[in-house]
Amino acid sequence: MALNNRLDIMADIIKSHVDSTPSIRHILHADLDAFYAAVEQLDNPELRGKPVLVGGSPENRGVVATASYEARVFGVHSAMPMKSAVRRCPQGIIVRPRFGRYKEISNMIMDIFRSVTDLIEPLSMDEAYLDITQAVAGGLRPLEVALDLKKQVKEETGLTVSVGVATNKTVAKICSDLNKPDGLVVVAPGEEEAFLAPLAVGKISGIGPKTVERLNRDGVETIGDMAAQPLEWFANTFGVRAEGVRARALGTDRDEVHTHRETKSVSAETTFSSDRNDPEVLREELARLAGNVARHLENSGLQGRTVTVKARLADFTTFTRQKTLPARTATEETILEHAWGLLSKELNPERSFRLLGVGVSSFLESTALPAAKADQLQLSLFDQPAFDQPVFDQPLFDQPVSEQPDPGQETT
Numbered sequence: 018m019a020l021n022n023r024l025d026i027m028a029d030i031i032k033s034h035v036d037s038t039p040s041i042r043h044i045l046h047a048d049l050d051a052f053y054a055a056v057e058q059l060d061n062p063e064l065r066g067k068p069v070l071v072g073g074s075p076e077n078r079g080v081v082a083t084a085s086y087e088a089r090v091f092g093v094h095s096a097m098p099m100k101s102a103v104r105r106c107p108q109g110i111i112v113r114p115r116f117g118r119y120k121e122i123s124n125m126i127m128d129i130f131r132s133v134t135d136l137i138e139p140l141s142m143d144e145a146y147l148d149i150t151q152a153v154a155g156g157l158r159p160l161e162v163a164l165d166l167k168k169q170v171k172e173e174t175g176l177t178v179s180v181g182v183a184t185n186k187t188v189a190k191i192c193s194d195l196n197k198p199d200g201l202v203v204v205a206p207g208e209e210e211a212f213l214a215p216l217a218v219g220k221i222s223g224i225g226p227k228t229v230e231r232l233n234r235d236g237v238e239t240i241g242d243m244a245a246q247p248l249e250w251f252a253n254t255f256g257v258r259a260e261g262v263r264a265r266a267l268g269t270d271r272d273e274v275h276t277h278r279e280t281k282s283v284s285a286e287t288t289f290s291s292d293r294n295d296p297e298v299l300r301e302e303l304a305r306l307a308g309n310v311a312r313h314l315e316n317s318g319l320q321g322r323t324v325t326v327k328a329r330l331a332d333f334t335t336f337t338r339q340k341t342l343p344a345r346t347a348t349e350e351t352i353l354e355h356a357w358g359l360l361s362k363e364l365n366p367e368r369s370f371r372l373l374g375v376g377v378s379s380f381l382e383s384t385a386l387p388a389a390k391a392d393q394l395q396l397s398l399f400d401q402p403a404f405d406q407p408v409f410d411q412p413l414f415d416q417p418v419s420e421q422p423d424p425g426q427e428t429t
């Protein structure tokens with residue numbers, strides 16, 4: 018073979034290799050530290066340095082929304098019933114949440130994030146992914162971007178933020194959590210797999226406590242243990258999720274920063290201070306929740322076709338019932354009518370309710386879609402009950418988190 022030919026072939030191989038190597042992205046995950054509690058301590062100097070428990074009252078079966086770091090040393094954490102929190106930390110100062118104030122500060126924080134890059138994906142009021150690839154291409158090192166962001170948040174809001182930077186979302190998110198509070202961890206390109214290997218499998222988002230238990234029983238304890246498994250094992254263990262989970266374990270996932278997070282549902286729920294079974298009382302509560310949802314839909318210019326009712330019984334059995342309406346709606350009366358239609362079928366004198374919720378979803382203009390596609394959308398919404406994705410930036414809930422996770426539900 019002529020030398021020229023051989024060089025051509027070599028060049029082709031190199032070129033195809035370069036083309037198939039995706040360009041490196043730089044992703045920053047920023048997460049404020051003990052956000053609600055930190056805002057309370059910021060606004061009220063008397064709370065600084067003290068164990069603060071933001072949440073509902075212990076008498077009304079409230080839960081901890083956020084505990085300050087001073088309270089966390091007593092073993093208090095979010096989503097814990099306030100009663101248990103007070104038992105562990107009797108000197109804890111209970112503060113009712115002020116969502117309006119948190120939202121105000123959240124807006125300031127998101128503006129700071131947006132001054133770094135347009136490519137931001139908020140995950141909650143105090144947490145977002147930022148794609149900083151452009152800034153890095155412009156000559157800044159990822160560490161400089163991160164330090165600058167932390168400084169800006171501190172100067173403009175008085176709060177501390179923990180930051181992780183890596184070439185993908187999974188690693189960035191794990192990093193930001195590693196040295197909280199006021200943490201900063203950067204994983205250099207190429208170091209992802211080695212960084213992840215010694216960490217517990219539960220650090221990977223989407224691997225909940227139940228899966229962790231199952232994996233540990235199989236001898237898979239670290240992310241490294243998992244990454245070493247053959248492809249077949251992933252397929253058997255995770256089914257359709259296999260590829261995504263494997264990529265995350267290897268530190269190679271390519272999930273993009275999604276800037277437009279679609280609102281999928283609007284919902285409101287409430288936990289009663291004591292269990293209720295009087296139909297009149299339940300209907301009244303449903304009306305109040307329907308009113309909240311309707312007001313929110315109206316403010317957002319949304320109309321939905323699916324009405325969902327969520328209920329939790331005295332024994333913690335939790336279920337949802339859904340109905341698809343002939344036309345989209347945002348009115349309180351229509352939402353209530355259908356929600357009540359769903360709930361009234363579930364009533365009997367033996368059944369006491371501890372929680373009620375109302376949600377509206379299916380916001381897509383279904384007439385713009387072929388019939389088959391609209392059906393699929395309905396189905397996928399049924400697969401994912403509205404309440405799995407509460408609207409993050411408009412907390413409609415009387416209590417930000419339910420008292421106990423739904424049975425079988427995995428936290429991410």
Ligand SMILES: [Mg+2]
Binds near residue numbers: 048049050051052143
């Ligand atoms: Mg946070």
